[in-house]
Amino acid sequence: MTRATIKDVSRVAGVSIKTVSRVLNKERYVSDDMRQKVEEAVARLNYHPSQAARTLAGKRSFQIGLIHDNPSPYYIFNMQAGVGQRCREADFRMIVQPCDINSPGLVDDIGALIDQAQLDGIIMTPPVTDVGTALAELFRRKIPVVRVQPGTDLTATSAVYIDNVQAADDMTAYLISLGHRRIGFVTGHGNYFASGQRLTGYRQALQRAGIGFDAALVFPGQFDFQSGTAAAEALLALDQPPTAIFASSDDMAAGVLAAAHRMGISVPGQLSVAGFDDTDLAQVVWPALTTIHQPIRDLGYAAADLLLEFGETIERRQLPHKLVVRGSTAAPSN
Known part of the structure; x- marks a missing residue:
């Protein structure tokens, strides 16, 4: 036929x-x-x-790049799913490129990807979003770019994002409403602007409730399981340990849960644990995590939608977050 x-x-x-x-x-x-x-x-x-015919007929390759450097496989999976869905709707191909933002060859690697695949545009996810040298190279090449959750040069490109400050405030306020006053907080990796924003939200909620900020209750994390475990071990070893721990990602919250189980601490009976992202991991751990739903898949879809408009105007889209209450939080036992 x-x-x-x-x-x-x-x-x-x-x-x-x-x-x-x-x-x-x-x-x-x-x-x-x-x-x-x-x-x-x-x-x-x-x-x-025919993809080849479309390419020959115009000035486009019908391919876009998704660049990431993120330790969470759950985050990347959902981001790819969102971007991929919008690309399929427009008959575009998504090329995913992991990278290391600390690599001295980062800019050259991005340039090589653009040249080899003849990309029509780039989506950058955090922390790549805020690498100035990479942005400068994309601007030099005049290639369309959309950033997910940027923390710098907010008006330089189109972007999609959530309100990290308000989201962390909402979770902290919820824990306070349960009766918690000593709330541990595990920050994210320092390369991510969202880490500082979520810490700001935590402190903001404490201040509004008249609870003094205690630096001993804040432990640095890396947005991964191992750092969540280390944070829990340190916080729970304090003379006055917290009755709740709010981790800045579900991966770290899962590490907190594992440490608590290993130490014989009942969750949520003796310790409440909360996360951030609402990835698939949040529902497979036990007990299931109370967390902030960050619409990662929708962020990916919105980023691709903005990029595929190929317009000259800069547009910013804020997507809503949501507090999701599950079995890992309760009122403090004392």
Whole structure:
């Protein structure tokens, strides 16, 4: 059977080839009636556009890059899922590139990726979002870029984000409402601006409740399981240990849970534990984590949606977070 072509779609739909192309490329300003005719013709003919032909016909490769340096596989999985979904809708290909922001070859590696794949745009996730040399290289190349959760140069590029300060404030306030007054806090990696923002939210909620800030209750983490375990061991060894520990990521909160179980400390009977992100991990640990739902998949989708507009205006989209209460938190036993 002969493979259908764009000319066949044009003939069956009764519209121009240019209109078919605009519909297939998800361009705006196509009437609903025209779009429906083209989509019905595509379905009837089982038409699939040739990626090579699309590339040759225009100035695009129909490929975008997702660059990350994140220790959480759960975060990366959901980010890829969101970006990938939007790319499939637009018939674009997503190329995922892990990197090391501390590598002296970072800028060269990003440049090589762009040159080899002829990328039409880049999505940067934290902490890559705030690497000045990488941003400068993208600006020099005039390649479209969208950043997820940037902390610097906020008006330099389009971006998607949540309010980390308010999210951490919400969780801390919830723990205070349960009756907790000694609340341990595990910060994230220093390379992430979100780490400082979440600490600010924690301190903000304490101050509003009239609870003095105690630096001994704050322990540095790395956004991974191991640092969560180390933080819990240190905090629970204090002469006056906390009755609740709020970790800045679910991975670290899982480490806190593991340490508490190993030390024979009942959760939430003797210790409440809270996380941040609401990744799949939050529901497979025991007890399931009370956490902040960060819509990671939606952030990825929104970032790709902004990028694929290929507009010249800078747009910022804030997505909502949500407090999710599960079995790892309760009122303090004393």
